[in-house]
Amino acid sequence: MITSSRLRLAVLAAGLCLPATAFSLEASLREVPAKEIPVPTAGVSPQEQAVIGAALPPYWNDHPKDAAAWKALINLRADVINKTLPGLREKFGVKSEQVTIAGVNCYILTPDNIPEPNRNRLLVHVHGGGYVFAPGEAATREAILMAGIGKFKVISIDYRMPPDFPYPAAMDDAMAVWKEAVKTNDPKKMAIFGTSTGGGMTLAMVLRARTEGLPLPAATAPGTPWSDMTKTGDTFFTNEKVDNILVSNDGWLGEAARLYANGHDLKDPQLSPIYGDLTGFPPTILTSGTRDLFLSNTVRVHRKLRQAGVAADLHVFEGQSHAQYAGDPDAPETREHFGELTAFFDRYLAK
Known part of the structure; x- marks a missing residue:
């Protein structure tokens, strides 16, 4: 039996050419030539262009060898975020109050002015960071932006994280x-x-x-969700090293997944909710970017929600890597993103 690869070699040796379809029957991998990808400019603000064009983070391929190494990296990143928070709260007119709710450390973010329709509304925020990053007040950055731009009261949950507290502590x-x-x-x-x-x-x-018979929220907004902790989905491959935030599942990200899962099946719906039954979910708005490693995660959730009959919006920003819709608080794309969330919540939350 002549394989397609041997046939291709024979054809090339003979100086002949065949249409690509002649080799498609056994094709499974696509070779992509090395290329340079310019920063998009059409419809992308100068502030966002700077974010999109930034170099890869130096820690993307870190593989912390033990708990001490993880904590050093966690604290390093948290210190950088924490330095920006007082100015961010001042810019957006938001007050932060540390509280304990049900034994869990939380922060309540309250804007200076709450419009009448939002007076009795409440948003609950769960922060990003690969289940390892952004402990304490560092968890509140996104909540500050949501409170300040959307004018909602927000509870941001400082859930426990690895290396000390793996799954299911956060949940x-x-x-x-x-x-x-x-x-x-x-x-x-x-x-x-x-x-x-x-x-x-x-x-x-x-x-x-x-499952526990608790009330469901009126709406949800999972931005570029880590909905599949396995390396499944097209953009884990097509956007590898194009995304300048996550970069690759083979760096710290995959390590964090295994650290958090602590031996549990990564396809458990409580770890990778894409494998759960999404029937009966509340209206949902999802956001990603064309360079996002998690674009497929986001698209797959959107399709599954739609197939389950759930009202679901999908917003994809041009050129953005992972979560860059909140990367620069001064970028118009940031206000656009939180404006979309605000309008969505206003549509589905009772007044």
Whole structure:
């Protein structure tokens, strides 16, 4: 039997050529030539172009060897974020209050002015960071932007994380806060949102709330969700090293997945909610970018929600890598993103 590869060699040796379809029957991998990808400019602000064109983060391929190494990297990144938060809160007119809810450390972000329709509405935020990054106040950056731009009161959950607290600690904390919050707030006036890990947790929280017979939120906004912790989905490959935030599943990201899962099956819907039953989910808005490693994660969730009859919006930004819709607080794309979330919540949350 002559394989397609041998046939190709024979054809080339004879100086002949055949149409590409002649070799398609056994094709499974596509070879892509090395190329340079310019920063997009059409419809992309100068601020966002700078974010898109930034170099790969130096730690993307770190493989921390033990808990001490993980904590050093975690603290390094948290320190960078924490330095920006006082100025960010001042810029967007947001007050932060540290509280304990159901035994879990949380932060309440309150804008200076809350419009009348939002007075009795409440958003619950689960932060991103691969289940390892952004402990403590560092978890609140996205919540500050949502509170300041959307003019909602937000609870940001500082859930426990590895290396000290692997799965299911993060989900246990998030659900404890949700269970407590719905005792004193109308779930029809509540939404859950978060980016990346927070997006995956948003979806997993709905699955678990349904299983436990708890009220569901009126809407959710899982931004570029880590909905599949396995290396599954086209853009894990097509956007590898094009995404200048996550870069590759083969760097710290894959290590973080295994660290958090702690031996559990990565396809468990509480770890990878794309494998859960999404029937009956609340209206959902999803966001990603064309260079996002998790674009396929986002698209797959959107399609599965639509197939389940759920109202679901999908927004994809030109040129953006992972979660760059919130990368620069001064970029118009950032206000556009949180404006879309605000309009979506206003549509589906009771007043």
